[in-house]
Amino acid sequence: MIDYYSTSAEFYELVATRHTASSGPPLTRVLTGLDVTHGPVLEIGAGTGRVTEVVAAALPEAEILAAEPSATMRAMLTSRVARDPDLRRRVTVVDGAAQDLVLPERLSAVVIFGVAGHLTVPERVALWKRLADRLPDGAPIVVELMGVSSPRHIPPVMSLRETIGRQTYEWWIGGEPTEGDAMRFTTTWKVLRDGRTVREVADSYDWHTFDVARLAREAGMTSRRITEAGGRPIPEIGVLVK
Numbered sequence: 001m002i003d004y005y006s007t008s009a010e011f012y013e014l015v016a017t018r019h020t021a022s023s024g025p026p027l028t029r030v031l032t033g034l035d036v037t038h039g040p041v042l043e044i045g046a047g048t049g050r051v052t053e054v055v056a057a058a059l060p061e062a063e064i065l066a067a068e069p070s071a072t073m074r075a076m077l078t079s080r081v082a083r084d085p086d087l088r089r090r091v092t093v094v095d096g097a098a099q100d101l102v103l104p105e106r107l108s109a110v111v112i113f114g115v116a117g118h119l120t121v122p123e124r125v126a127l128w129k130r131l132a133d134r135l136p137d138g139a140p141i142v143v144e145l146m147g148v149s150s151p152r153h154i155p156p157v158m159s160l161r162e163t164i165g166r167q168t169y170e171w172w173i174g175g176e177p178t179e180g181d182a183m184r185f186t187t188t189w190k191v192l193r194d195g196r197t198v199r200e201v202a203d204s205y206d207w208h209t210f211d212v213a214r215l216a217r218e219a220g221m222t223s224r225r226i227t228e229a230g231g232r233p234i235p236e237i238g239v240l241v242k
């Protein structure tokens with residue numbers, strides 16, 4: 001697995017704050033009331049733990065297994081879990097990529113936000129099969145997409161602008177089709193002070209595009225799409241149900 005996230009990890013919380021504000025409420029609605037007695041809730045690619053907090057709040061009785069392969073992102077995840085007594089009691093943080101994650105025998109649900117496109121189709125198919133073998137009938141795999149269901153040219157746009165202290169942070173992102181279902185996204189963080197750029201951190205990552213119907217076919221599960229919450233558009237979420 002390529003660690004795409006360490007280069008820009010210092011900025012990730014800025015993205016995650018906005019992301020969780022929009023994706024958190026629909027995720028809460030999907031999870032609330034779920035039976036969590038079958039096993040832990042697995043979060044794949046838990047990042048810095050913002051979504052982990054949403055899962056924990058929606059399912060106050062659940063044990064949570066939060067897997068994150070990037071050491072830099074995992075450091076923030078562990079820090080977030082360690083400073084909250086409730087998370088500390090219920091969340092186990094592990095290193096591991098979706099492709100080779102050591103899984104418990106039973107799971108109650110799975111949350112995979114902003115991650116699935118880092119896997120190729122055969123890797124996703126293998127993952128859905130391993131998860132299905134551990135989930136009870138009716139249990140969900142909640143997948144957050146990235147708003148691109150097929151490769152296309154996306155010109156660089158400033159997606160976020162935030163101020164911390166005396167500095168302003170801008171996040172620029174654009175993408176190009178590469179091969180088959182894949183796109184390469186290029187992102188640049190610009191740090192500005194007194195209107196001047198004082199630092200730039202650029203990186204890129206590959207993303208295999210898909211839509212929810214395609215995931216359902218790969219997994220042999222039923223699916224539903226969630227594209228808005230409270231009347232507002234949100235990054236698309238798919239719920240696969242075994």
Ligand SMILES: C[S@@+](CC[C@H](N)C(=O)[O-])C[C@H]1O[C@@H](n2cnc3c(N)ncnc32)[C@H](O)[C@@H]1O
Binds near residue numbers: 019045048073099119
């Ligand atoms: C866009 S971030 C999303 C983080 C978190 N889920 C959230 O929504 O805030 C993607 C995360 O997936 C992780 N990741 C990348 N490739 C992965 C893989 N093959 N398996 C599991 N996690 C992966 C990255 O290290 C990163 O933390």
